[in-house]
Amino acid sequence: MTDSTAKSSTSPDLDAVTGQEPTHENLYAEQKSPARHATRTPPPAHEKPEPQHLRDLFDNATFEHHYQPDSTIVLHGDRVQAMYLIVSGTVRCCTIDPEGRRQIFRFAQKGAVLGVADIDKWHFTAEAVDHVILRSVAQSTLRQALTANPRLCQELVTRICELLRKDERQLLSLAHNKAPERLLQFLTDFSAERGASGKSHVALPMCRRDIADHLGLSIETVSRAFSTLKNSGQIEMPTFESYRICPPAPVA
Amino acid sequence: MTDSTAKSSTSPDLDAVTGQEPTHENLYAEQKSPARHATRTPPPAHEKPEPQHLRDLFDNATFEHHYQPDSTIVLHGDRVQAMYLIVSGTVRCCTIDPEGRRQIFRFAQKGAVLGVADIDKWHFTAEAVDHVILRSVAQSTLRQALTANPRLCQELVTRICELLRKDERQLLSLAHNKAPERLLQFLTDFSAERGASGKSHVALPMCRRDIADHLGLSIETVSRAFSTLKNSGQIEMPTFESYRICPPAPVA
DNA sequence: CGATCTGTTGACAATGCTCAACGTTCGTGG
DNA sequence: CCACGAACGTTGAGCATTGTCAACAGATCG
DSSP: OOOOOOOOOOTTTTTOOOOOOOOOOOOOOOOOOOOOOOSOOOOSSHEEEOOSSSSHHHOOSSSEEEEOOOEEEEESOOOOEEEEEEEESSSEEEEEOOSSSSSEEEEEEOOOTTTOOOBBBBSSEEESSSSSEEEEEHHHHHHHHHHHOOHHHHHHHHHHHHHHHHHHHHHHHHHHHHHHHHHHHHHHHHHHTTTTOOOEEEEESSHHHHHHHHOOOOOHHHHHHHHHHHHTTTTTTTTTTTEEEEOOOOOO | OOOOOOSSSSOOOOOHHTSSOHHHHHHHHOSSSOOOOOOOOOSSSSSOOOOOOOOHHGEEEEEEEETTOOOOEOOTBBOOOOOEEEEEEEEEEEEEEESSOOOEEEETTOOOOOOOOOTOSSSSSEEEESSEEEEEEEEEHHHHHHHHHHHHHHHHHHHHHHHHHHHHHHHHHHOOOOHHHHHHHHHHHHHHHHTSSSSOOOOOOOOOOHHHHHHHHOOHHHHHHHHHHHHHTSEEEEEEEEEEEEEOOOOO
């Protein structure tokens, strides 16, 4: 049923980052580290600042993995060998149910981490929507860092909880909202996650099929929902793969 | 809209949990259920074996909280002051969305823990479905135990991940299944969680409204779905508040 | 006994899915 | 260079499922 079965690109996993061990301690420092996601800074192998955030672990990544559109990043059921940071691109996290229907739990974008809630085996399949660049940290490295630093453990919990919140928000949307409302919420969330200013137009990397499988709708209904939102002036679409949310529209 | 706004009973939170004196009372003898195994075994305050599991923390609980049907246990948005173990009864975890519609994320039963994924504030409202008995552990105690014992932290992560899996399973159900299928899956899961043998009949403590708000359906549709399942021989219902899942039914 | 609450069932309308047709874009091959 | 087919998005028509409104039955309670 599902069309996107393309697989290719480098399949990393273990090789990449069997980095050395960042040891111990839980000295408290600053709260929010700046260092968002930079252009790869070669890690100085000798100096090892204690990682205070999950993100810091990726600073030791020796290189970046590239994925072509529609290629598989991790496969549902496979052993977890690493955790991934999305440097750029969009990833869809999905499963196929017994009847062959696909459910996309979420689209993960730049800055998101794959594998925070996957203990032993991946509980979803991750595929590249567009061109995706990842950095990875070996599972063993991660475990060491976690036991050494309770703060990291806490951040992990926080991140998983955020996933939970998102899922429950999605649950609410599926349970109560009509197609156009679901779509609008999705578009709003998507642009928010991407840090869009609301001024400029946001690119929609995924196809209608992907959106449909995310919102639990058919592609036709998604298409109609787009039309509804456009006609009612809630969104603006220069092309079918870019959009902008229009201000709340002063209703009566 | 939502009718179940009843709030009453002992609302513990700070006082109770902080270990000292249970100020207000929780006597309140019989309501429905004759307190399954509510007899508290007095914890030997002096000896404290290192807790290896989250459950162990509750062994030190000095008493048990009782809740009448439809009473509020914790309120969405309130500060988290404790974590709760369900000793008996069924709890519904829900939120009310801006439009006033209620979504029940899950029904928690005996052995479940409330508050594993709520860091600072409760992100849902918990209400007693039937007579509920809880044990609690103060947030501060929990934090101490967590920092002292990485195993506990890991168990916490595992439990949150289980929640995530359940939510995603629910997501899948809402996105792809028709009413009767959703209901059947719910009934199956519910009896499984309760450890039902499959032989005997399972009591349905919650009303149709609750089930509807859990499955994202109207009460009428839930009622019709029950009829469908009964007529097709997939379930058996001696009364409208007890059921039994019938074997897979040998199809062609 | 009447009032109320819950669950069930029916009739009708609204929403969304399926099937189908059509336009556009893109890549391939004549 | 153009024709063709494939893939994708859009739109329409008919049908299935579900929500809404309404009536009714049984249980509980005063």
